[in-house]
Amino acid sequence: MMDIITKFKNKRVIYLSPPQTLAFSFLVFIVLGTILLKLPIASTTYISWLDALFTATSAITVTGLVVVDTGVDFTVFGQVVIMILIQLGGLGLMTFAVLIVMVLGKKIGLHQRVLIQEALNQTSIGGLVRLVKILLIFTFTFEFLAFIILSLRWVPEYGLGYGMYTSLFHTISAFNNAGFSLWGDSLSGYVGDPIVNLTITFLFITGGIGFTVLADLWSKRRFRTLSLHTKLMLIGTLVINVVSMLLVFTLEYTNPATIGQLSLGDKIWASYFQAVTPRTAGFNTIEIGDMTTTSIFYLLMLMFIGAGSGSTGSGIKLTTFIVMILATLSFLKGKHETVVFHRTIKPHVILKALAIIVVSLIFIFLTIFTLTITENASFLMVVFETISAFGTVGLSMGLTGELSPIGKQIIILMMFIGRIGPLTLAFTLAKPKKSNIRYPEDEVFTG
Amino acid sequence: MMDIITKFKNKRVIYLSPPQTLAFSFLVFIVLGTILLKLPIASTTYISWLDALFTATSAITVTGLVVVDTGVDFTVFGQVVIMILIQLGGLGLMTFAVLIVMVLGKKIGLHQRVLIQEALNQTSIGGLVRLVKILLIFTFTFEFLAFIILSLRWVPEYGLGYGMYTSLFHTISAFNNAGFSLWGDSLSGYVGDPIVNLTITFLFITGGIGFTVLADLWSKRRFRTLSLHTKLMLIGTLVINVVSMLLVFTLEYTNPATIGQLSLGDKIWASYFQAVTPRTAGFNTIEIGDMTTTSIFYLLMLMFIGAGSGSTGSGIKLTTFIVMILATLSFLKGKHETVVFHRTIKPHVILKALAIIVVSLIFIFLTIFTLTITENASFLMVVFETISAFGTVGLSMGLTGELSPIGKQIIILMMFIGRIGPLTLAFTLAKPKKSNIRYPEDEVFTG
Ligand SMILES: [K+]
Ligand SMILES: [K+]
Numbered sequence: 001m002m003d004i005i006t007k008f009k010n011k012r013v014i015y016l017s018p019p020q021t022l023a024f025s026f027l028v029f030i031v032l033g034t035i036l037l038k039l040p041i042a043s044t045t046y047i048s049w050l051d052a053l054f055t056a057t058s059a060i061t062v063t064g065l066v067v068v069d070t071g072v073d074f075t076v077f078g079q080v081v082i083m084i085l086i087q088l089g090g091l092g093l094m095t096f097a098v099l100i101v102m103v104l105g106k107k108i109g110l111h112q113r114v115l116i117q118e119a120l121n122q123t124s125i126g127g128l129v130r131l132v133k134i135l136l137i138f139t140f141t142f143e144f145l146a147f148i149i150l151s152l153r154w155v156p157e158y159g160l161g162y163g164m165y166t167s168l169f170h171t172i173s174a175f176n177n178a179g180f181s182l183w184g185d186s187l188s189g190y191v192g193d194p195i196v197n198l199t200i201t202f203l204f205i206t207g208g209i210g211f212t213v214l215a216d217l218w219s220k221r222r223f224r225t226l227s228l229h230t231k232l233m234l235i236g237t238l239v240i241n242v243v244s245m246l247l248v249f250t251l252e253y254t255n256p257a258t259i260g261q262l263s264l265g266d267k268i269w270a271s272y273f274q275a276v277t278p279r280t281a282g283f284n285t286i287e288i289g290d291m292t293t294t295s296i297f298y299l300l301m302l303m304f305i306g307a308g309s310g311s312t313g314s315g316i317k318l319t320t321f322i323v324m325i326l327a328t329l330s331f332l333k334g335k336h337e338t339v340v341f342h343r344t345i346k347p348h349v350i351l352k353a354l355a356i357i358v359v360s361l362i363f364i365f366l367t368i369f370t371l372t373i374t375e376n377a378s379f380l381m382v383v384f385e386t387i388s389a390f391g392t393v394g395l396s397m398g399l400t401g402e403l404s405p406i407g408k409q410i411i412i413l414m415m416f417i418g419r420i421g422p423l424t425l426a427f428t429l430a431k432p433k434k435s436n437i438r439y440p441e442d443e444v445f446t447g
Numbered sequence: 448m449m450d451i452i453t454k455f456k457n458k459r460v461i462y463l464s465p466p467q468t469l470a471f472s473f474l475v476f477i478v479l480g481t482i483l484l485k486l487p488i489a490s491t492t493y494i495s496w497l498d499a500l501f502t503a504t505s506a507i508t509v510t511g512l513v514v515v516d517t518g519v520d521f522t523v524f525g526q527v528v529i530m531i532l533i534q535l536g537g538l539g540l541m542t543f544a545v546l547i548v549m550v551l552g553k554k555i556g557l558h559q560r561v562l563i564q565e566a567l568n569q570t571s572i573g574g575l576v577r578l579v580k581i582l583l584i585f586t587f588t589f590e591f592l593a594f595i596i597l598s599l600r601w602v603p604e605y606g607l608g609y610g611m612y613t614s615l616f617h618t619i620s621a622f623n624n625a626g627f628s629l630w631g632d633s634l635s636g637y638v639g640d641p642i643v644n645l646t647i648t649f650l651f652i653t654g655g656i657g658f659t660v661l662a663d664l665w666s667k668r669r670f671r672t673l674s675l676h677t678k679l680m681l682i683g684t685l686v687i688n689v690v691s692m693l694l695v696f697t698l699e700y701t702n703p704a705t706i707g708q709l710s711l712g713d714k715i716w717a718s719y720f721q722a723v724t725p726r727t728a729g730f731n732t733i734e735i736g737d738m739t740t741t742s743i744f745y746l747l748m749l750m751f752i753g754a755g756s757g758s759t760g761s762g763i764k765l766t767t768f769i770v771m772i773l774a775t776l777s778f779l780k781g782k783h784e785t786v787v788f789h790r791t792i793k794p795h796v797i798l799k800a801l802a803i804i805v806v807s808l809i810f811i812f813l814t815i816f817t818l819t820i821t822e823n824a825s826f827l828m829v830v831f832e833t834i835s836a837f838g839t840v841g842l843s844m845g846l847t848g849e850l851s852p853i854g855k856q857i858i859i860l861m862m863f864i865g866r867i868g869p870l871t872l873a874f875t876l877a878k879p880k881k882s883n884i885r886y887p888e889d890e891v892f893t894g
Binding site: 331358365372378 | 739741744748775794802820827830870873
């Protein structure tokens with residue numbers, strides 16, 4: 001496909017910048033996925049074009065919001081289409097393109113490298129091919145091992161065929177942070193099951209931490225020698241997950257609709273699972289809509305923050321959040337530079353973090369604004385659905401199935417924006433304008 | 448009072464930084480106000496210590512959230528106490544101190560100038576005394592003229608005594624963006640009255656635009672020669688008010704509970720009033736809780752943005768919002784500097800805007816989080832109450848009167864934080880730490 005675009009380019013018929021190509025590739029697969037899911041052999045019941053489009057978008061953007069019951073309304077053919085879309089969308093279309101090129105033995109050109117760079121959010125081209133190789137090795141190794149473990153758990157329960165099939169589906173869905181499940185209540189049937197809890201969360205935390213982090217860990221292995229980015233991601237992930245688990249446990253402890261009536265062990269498993277899933281995995285083992293308003297509000301923040309850069313997850317990204325907090329602390333302490341782990345964070349990175357947050361908030365604001373007009377639902381449900389789509393999380397308080405046609409279209413757009421990254425979209429829309437004129441500084445009073 | 452602090456300082460008994468002195472002064476007046484409002488002669492009915500504290504805080508922070516009916520439950524004595532607290536809090540305690548010093552003919556020392564600088568959010572000490580003089584002339588001129596105009600409207604309606612009294616009360620409350628009214632339904636009785644609409648909104652828009660802007664306009668008078676800050680404030684205020692008016696008009700046009708049943712003229716007046724009041728004035732001419740969810744959500748944003756720097760209003764400030772948007776646009780266009788009106792905005796100002804927004808969001812997040820635990824109200828009502836307190840706006844969907852004792856204490860704290868400025872508080876808490884060690888830069892991937 002990339003070759004086609006390149007050919008078009010050479011003929012000067014169309015010219016697409018790397019972010020535009022990325023967005024365009026996603027669009028092509030959304031269209032293909034929609035058509036495949038709309039085929040009679042894909043579903044067991046009538047599915048509208050809009051619902052097929054919604055499902056295809058939800059799969060390729062690894063969101064997991066569903067308007068039809070994946071395990072019931074789709075045939076195995078439909079489910080396999082969803083599984084392939086998830087793997088394509090999660091690993092990144094560009095990475096797949098590289099794989100094809102590598103398999104065909106072709107040399108990877110600069111233009112393709114720039115595309116991969118965009119997809120993986122890398123700042124240097126060197127070592128990209130190596131990174132992609134590591135990425136693919138990691139992916140298939142992790143997925144294979146998890147598939148074996150889950151099969152050992154589910155084949156005895158469901159028999160060989162469905163047991164292996166459901167293990168494969170949930171493995172791919174988990175590692176790619178898609179959150180699609182063959183069961184209507186997601187993984188609620190395994191709320192206290194250690195194997196399912198550990199395997200699924202290990203998959204989506206690994207997939208969500210970002211491939212650069214995995215590659216760095218793979219090649220260095222000692223904390224002190226790790227890159228700043230890796231250190232921030234590891235410590236940030238640990239801290240936010242532990243804090244979230246304690247909060248969910250405390251806030252839900254006496255809630256009879258969620259974990260109140262579970263045993264202490266199951267309470268802990270459920271708190272752990274619901275604490276780690278909102279930063280884009282999207283599976284759930286308790287009913288999200290039944291959680292306390294305080295928990296749900298806290299989940300909103302987690303969904304907004306999201307996973308790691310260059311990962312199968314979305315959101316503003318954990319490092320964006322950390323950079324923002326660090327820059328603020330430095331400002332409050334009167335420091336001229338933002339320093340962490342004896343390294344200075346570039347001003348440009350801070351400015352980028354600000355831009356990501358501003359652009360994200362604008363998209364979220366516009367979506368909530370519109371949905372409060374089109375949907376007949378509580379404000380909290382609308383906010384939750386919006387941020388879930390933005391972070392390609394896939395958790396819902398129950399609004400997804402009730403969305404109006406316009407509401408579905410808005411959420412489709414939001415999942416798309418959330419996955420290609422609000423900044424990528426904004427870059428695509430903004431016209432770069434370089435200026436060499438320097439203007440004098442002037443004071444503006446803020447706050 | 449400042450003299451006392453200075454004396455203490457010289458004796459090394461206590462040392463307070465300028466922001467701490469500012470916060471401390473507010474606290475002293477809150478305590479004084481609480482005691483005065485708790486006196487039997489202040490109220491016509493029993494008022495708890497907590498409610499007296501709430502009212503005193505609401506008045507001195509010019510918020511206008513009320514737990515008791517100002518016009519009914521307080522005597523004229525109590526109302527005059529509230530009026531004085533509003534004038535003190537709105538004009539700034541420091542400004543009053545300067546006034547006293549000037550009247551006494553004393554020379555204003557550097558320490559006092561630094562305090563005024565904090566209160567007015569000025570970055571240079573030079574010209575501060577002149578600014579304060581202009582400020583006081585402006586204030587009393589505007590208040591006197593408005594008092595005359597409102598008296599001409601209300602004396603015929605209410606008679607000489609109450610007519611003049613209510614005109615004075617609403618003049619002071621409006622210019623200082625306090626939003627306190629002697630009437631339980633605020634200014635709903637004058638929803639279509641041109642004199643009341645124009646006088647009140649002129650007062651609070653003028654008071655909320657910031658004294659530096661007024662001083663700049665006073666001395667320059669031609670747009671081209673105005674400072675960047677003044678230009679941004681004037682254009683920003685115009686744009687945001689026009690857009691807001693059109694939105695409120697459109698969103699509420701068919702809402703029978705608000706403007707749906709009013710004449711076209713009254714619809715326009717009501718849209719205008721509700722569009723300009725949320726950026727910290729806090730009066731209302733229609734019931735806020737009856738507005739559409741979409742309007743209320745939009746109002747949340749206006750309340751968060753707030754008024755101008757060094758004004759009688761709060762919020763993150765309109766210029767903080769504008770700087771953030773401009774910095775984001777510059778980043779998206781690949782520019783190295785943020786330029787507007789042929790002037791460059793300093794990186795430090797952008798960093799400060801980021802810090803203000805982050806710190807504000809943290810305070811708002813913690814407040815909403817806690818209130819969802821302590822209060823039995825819808826999520827939207829809780830969010831609205833929180834941001835109204837943060838922006839010292841004073842609009843409410845009706846939660847204020849229903850707040851639990853803990854809820855009242857949290858809102859008291861939030862009004863205080865909102866008025867002294869979240870950054871001032873954060874500065875007070877953060878220990879400045881200068882470092883001369885320079886660390887190498889390292890890459891962090893965001894978004
Ligand atoms: K997901
Ligand atoms: K107010």
